[in-house]
Amino acid sequence: MRTLPFACMLAAACLLSGCHSMPFDPSPDSGSSQPRPSTTQAEAAQAGLSTLGQLVNDSNYARLGFNSRDEVRQATLGAPLAIYHVRLDSLREMAVDGKPDALLNEARRSLYPVQVGERVACAVFVGQAADGWRATDMGNPAVARAVTRYRSDETDMIVHVPALQAWFIGRRGEGGLMLTPVFEDNRVDWKPGVALPAERVFQTLRKLAQDYNGLPQ
Numbered sequence: 001m002r003t004l005p006f007a008c009m010l011a012a013a014c015l016l017s018g019c020h021s022m023p024f025d026p027s028p029d030s031g032s033s034q035p036r037p038s039t040t041q042a043e044a045a046q047a048g049l050s051t052l053g054q055l056v057n058d059s060n061y062a063r064l065g066f067n068s069r070d071e072v073r074q075a076t077l078g079a080p081l082a083i084y085h086v087r088l089d090s091l092r093e094m095a096v097d098g099k100p101d102a103l104l105n106e107a108r109r110s111l112y113p114v115q116v117g118e119r120v121a122c123a124v125f126v127g128q129a130a131d132g133w134r135a136t137d138m139g140n141p142a143v144a145r146a147v148t149r150y151r152s153d154e155t156d157m158i159v160h161v162p163a164l165q166a167w168f169i170g171r172r173g174e175g176g177l178m179l180t181p182v183f184e185d186n187r188v189d190w191k192p193g194v195a196l197p198a199e200r201v202f203q204t205l206r207k208l209a210q211d212y213n214g215l216p217q
Contacts, residue, residue, distance in 0.1 A: 037132030045077055045112040048124040048135025052114070055138075065114070065121035065141030075121060078113035081147060081158045082106070083125075084170065088163040091202065091209035100177050100198035104159065104170075111158060113148045114138070120145045143167060146182035150193055164208055168201065 038044040056072045066072055084104040108128040113120045123144035127136045147158055150169045159168040168179040177198040181190050188204055
């Protein structure tokens, strides 16, 4: 059976979800190479930003969040947000009195906002592998802008439920973990920017997970 390269599968997934991100393609005929592994995520993000500057062209600059092709030359990186994933099967199996922290899986991945002045254009995503940190993909202006809009502290994190296409800013406080939705979602009754106890959010998502049919959300 013929298999697709990993970069192609990522691109297909992004097309289905409308995420408008661009995975790095390490193939010899791609016109670019995946950045070398770095010892820190900050170095990897900077390498990713440099590669982004090489890949932006007249046909994709708008899709990647820039107002012009040349604007990428002014781009800088903002403070990163660590990403935590919540698996669909964990939500389905969550007990009514389940602890929200038990659902969080550290993705060993971070989002770096790509900024032009004060405006967020898109993001560089970096991930940790056995050989170090690498920039894995870039773009996704909608997510980059939404999470930075509702972030209020550098210790905030991203909580992402991939199967349900749900994104939150997570913040720990004296009252426990709070989650702030960053997008409108007609499946639920919460609003973007309004922080909610993680217990309430996950119990609501648990019902959605049990009804999920496997099709793109």
